[in-house]
Amino acid sequence: MPAASPNIDLNRLTTEAVNPASAKIDTLSPLEIVRLMNAEDMTVPQAVAREEASIAQAIEVITERIRSGGRLIYIGAGTSGRLGVLDASECPPTFSTPPEMVVGLIAGGDSALRKAAEGVEDHPEAAVEDLQKIQLNEKDVLVGIAASGRTPYVIGGLEFARRVGAFAIGFSCNESSPLVDVSDLMITPVVGPEIITGSTRMKSGTATKLVLNMLTTGTMVQLGKTFGNLMVDLRASNTKLVARTRRLVIQLTGVSEERAEEVLQACDGELKTAVVVLKSNVDPAAARAILRECGQQLRPAIDGTAESCNA
Incomplete structure (x- = not known):
């Protein structure tokens, strides 16, 4: 060269x-x-x-x-x-x-x-x-x-x-x-x-x-890594992140600490998945599908259904 x-x-x-x-x-x-x-x-x-x-x-x-x-x-x-x-x-x-x-x-x-x-x-x-x-x-x-x-x-x-x-x-x-x-x-x-x-x-x-x-x-x-100014693309992999993830789920959904912990466990610690589960009353698999349809953007995912993301 x-x-x-x-x-x-x-x-x-x-x-x-x-x-x-x-x-x-x-x-x-x-x-x-x-x-x-x-x-x-x-x-x-x-x-x-x-x-x-x-x-x-x-x-x-x-x-x-x-x-x-x-x-x-x-x-x-x-x-x-x-x-x-x-x-x-x-x-x-x-x-x-x-x-x-x-x-x-x-x-x-x-x-x-x-x-x-x-x-x-x-x-x-x-x-x-x-x-x-x-x-x-x-x-x-x-x-x-x-x-x-x-x-x-x-x-x-x-x-x-x-x-x-x-x-x-x-x-x-x-x-x-x-x-x-x-x-x-x-x-x-x-x-x-x-x-x-x-x-x-x-x-x-x-x-x-x-x-x-x-x-x-x-x-x-x-790319959907935030909701507002919150870091929501978290996967709870250590004690600090477990606590932060639980706190954010509570902040975004208004559920109790116990309920937040329960749903996070069902969602393998995936914060965005847990929020969609709680906001849309769906199971984790459906929540992940909605997020995929919405390009992993949490806001449109919880504003409506997956169809709204493609509207």
């Missing part, structure tokens, strides 16, 4: 520009440093807000691909890679997803999570190898994260994604980056110069965390 060519003048990158607000940060007191950083960080949500339409489009694509059997894959180097791995690793405990549904890959592998491996980001062929190992295919979505927008590892990954038919989403904090040419959709929150020049673990990293939170949370809500 030919090497990616992200040749670009670093001096032209917003993420590499000198921030005049922090030009004398080394003369400030700790309190003044905190105030300066806080003021700069407050601009990050505004930059993310300017990308709302692109983020929403990404959620729609990711949801559709996952419903069709695909996956969401994050790929990045350094801070970008770590944030992708973090977001992916938090999906199973938060939304009871299988670990293979959302995957995070970082240049240099798992050891790079704890120890910087800066040189590995310069090898686009390494991304291809990493994606081949997990069998990236046309059903998947790949989000390539690179604050600078020029990381060869990420560019190589997005190029490969398009070759195999996966949907390629680029994330950068610089406009008109090389990611544009290798992505089907771009998310570009331009946060401006960093407090410490070029340290994209700061405002750029914060923007990355905010956007990734939106991508996975928005997708999981669309």
Whole structure:
């Protein structure tokens, strides 16, 4: 595979520009440093807000691909890679997803999570190898994260994604980056110069965390993992989750603790199934069928019958 060519003048990158607000940060007191950083960080949500339409489009694509059997894959180097791995690793405990549904890959592998491996980001062929190992295919979505927008590892990954038919989403904090040419959709929150020049673990990293939170949370809500703001796609597998599941069943149906426990046992600890049983007065098998008809969405499942979900 030919090497990616992200040749670009670093001096032209917003993420590499000198921030005049922090030009004398080394003369400030700790309190003044905190105030300066806080003021700069407050601009990050505004930059993310300017990308709302692109983020929403990404959620729609990711949801559709996952419903069709695909996956969401994050790929990045350094801070970008770590944030992708973090977001992916938090999906199973938060939304009871299988670990293979959302995957995070970082240049240099798992050891790079704890120890910087800066040189590995310069090898686009390494991304291809990493994606081949997990069998990236046309059903998947790949989000390539690179604050600078020029990381060869990420560019190589997005190029490969398009070759195999996966949907390629680029994330950068610089406009008109090389990611544009290798992505089907771009998310570009331009946060401006960093407090410490070029340290994209700061405002750029914060923007990355905010956007990734939106991508996975928005997708999981669309997939029926919540009812309102409650995490209802639970399966009681430990003492804490047993108690939480029972409490949510009581909250959603108004039954006694004893009744909630009885129905949960009959439903093998499946919270949504138990709620449909209690709300619709059906047995667990029928409740599961209703949920399937409603795309595992609890709200339409308890608003009426399965037929209403297809209306």
